[in-house]
Amino acid sequence: MNSGGVGNLGRTIDGVYASFAASVMNNSAPLTVPHEARMPTSSTALEARDVRKAYGPTVALDGVSLTVERGSCTALVGESGSGKTTLLRCFNAMVVPDEGVVRVAGEDVRGTDSVGLRRSVGYVQQEGGLLPHWTILRNVSLVPWLANDPDAPDRARRALDLAGLPPDEFGGRWPRELSGGQRQRAAFARALAGEPDVVLLDEPFGALDAITRVDVQRTFASLRAKLGFTVLLVTHDLREAFDLSDQVAVMRAGRAEQIGDPDALRADADTAYVAELLDKAGIS
Numbered sequence: 001m002n003s004g005g006v007g008n009l010g011r012t013i014d015g016v017y018a019s020f021a022a023s024v025m026n027n028s029a030p031l032t033v034p035h036e037a038r039m040p041t042s043s044t045a046l047e048a049r050d051v052r053k054a055y056g057p058t059v060a061l062d063g064v065s066l067t068v069e070r071g072s073c074t075a076l077v078g079e080s081g082s083g084k085t086t087l088l089r090c091f092n093a094m095v096v097p098d099e100g101v102v103r104v105a106g107e108d109v110r111g112t113d114s115v116g117l118r119r120s121v122g123y124v125q126q127e128g129g130l131l132p133h134w135t136i137l138r139n140v141s142l143v144p145w146l147a148n149d150p151d152a153p154d155r156a157r158r159a160l161d162l163a164g165l166p167p168d169e170f171g172g173r174w175p176r177e178l179s180g181g182q183r184q185r186a187a188f189a190r191a192l193a194g195e196p197d198v199v200l201l202d203e204p205f206g207a208l209d210a211i212t213r214v215d216v217q218r219t220f221a222s223l224r225a226k227l228g229f230t231v232l233l234v235t236h237d238l239r240e241a242f243d244l245s246d247q248v249a250v251m252r253a254g255r256a257e258q259i260g261d262p263d264a265l266r267a268d269a270d271t272a273y274v275a276e277l278l279d280k281a282g283i284s
C-alpha cells in the first residue's frame with residue numbers, strides 16, 4: 001500500500017468501494033493518463049468471452065460471452081443472484097475471472113493499468129455508494145483525485161453540473177443532505193468525472209420512486225446523447241431495459257440465456273424462461 005489514505009477509506013466506507021479505491025491506489029503505473037491513451041481503438045467497447053467465476057461452491061458466472069458495441073447501451077436483466085453484478089464488475093477489474101477473457105476497447109483488462117481503466121470506465125454501484133463522511137464535491141472528485149489529477153475539483157464541478165446538481169448549491173453538502181434522486185445524480189456525476197468512454201450502472205434507478213425515477217432516467221438519456229459513452233446497465237426492471245437499451249442480455253444462473261435487441265427478444269424468445277420473463281413484465 002503506498003498511502004495511508006486507503007486505510008482511512010477502509011474505515012469509513014463500505015468494503016466494495018474500499019477495494020475499488022485500494023486497487024486504484026495500489027497501482028504503481030504512472031498516475032496521469034493522457035486522454036489520447038484512453039481513446040477507444042475498437043468498434044467493440046466491451047467484450048467478455050467464455051467468462052467463468054466461482055466463489056467457493058457458488059458459480060457466479062458459468063461461461064458468459066457478451067459484446068457491447070461502442071456508443072450503445074446494453075441491459076443485463078435476470079433474477080437476483082443470476083450473476084449480473086459479477087459480470088458488470090469484470091469490466092472494471094473489480095472481479096477477476098477464473099477463466100475467459102474480458103476486453104475494454106479491444107484491450108484485455110488484465111494487461112491494462114487500473115488507474116487508466118477506472119478513468120475510462122465509470123461505475124455507479126448499487127445504492128450509489130457515496131462515501132457518507134465525504135462532501136458531494138469530494139465524492140465526485142474521487143476518480144480523478146486518485147489519479148493525482150490537479151483538475152479533479154473542476155472536473156467534479158463540471159460533472160455535477162451535467163448531472164443536474166449545481167455545484168455551488170450541492171458540492172458542499174453531505175450525502176445525507178440529498179434526496180434519493182439527488183444522491184443518484186451525484187453517483188452519476190462521480191462516474192462521469194473521469195470523462196469515461198464506458199459507464200457501468202448497477203441498478204441505478206432501483207431505489208427511486210416512480211416520478212423521480214423517470215426524471216433521473218431522462219437526465220441519464222440526455223447525458224448519453226450528449227457525451228456518447230457506452231453503457232452497460234444492470235436492472236431487474238425489464239421495461240426499463242427494453243426502453244433504454246439497444247441490446248438486452250437475459251442472465252440466468254451465471255449464463256446469458258439470450259442476447260438480442262429488444263425487438264428480436266419480443267419477436268422470438270429462445271427459451272420458455274425468457275418467454276415467461278417477458279410475459280410477467282407485460283412485454284409482448
Ligand code: ADP
Binds near residue numbers: 081082
Ligand atoms: P446479481 O447481481 O444478478 O443479483 P451477483 O453477480 O451479485 O448476482 O451474484 C451471483 C452469485 O454469486 C450469487 O449467488 C452471489 O451470492 C455470489 N457472489 C457474488 N459475489 C460474491 C462474493 N464476493 N463472494 C461470494 N459469493 C458471491
Ligand code: MG
Binds near residue numbers: 084085086202
Ligand atoms: Mg446485483
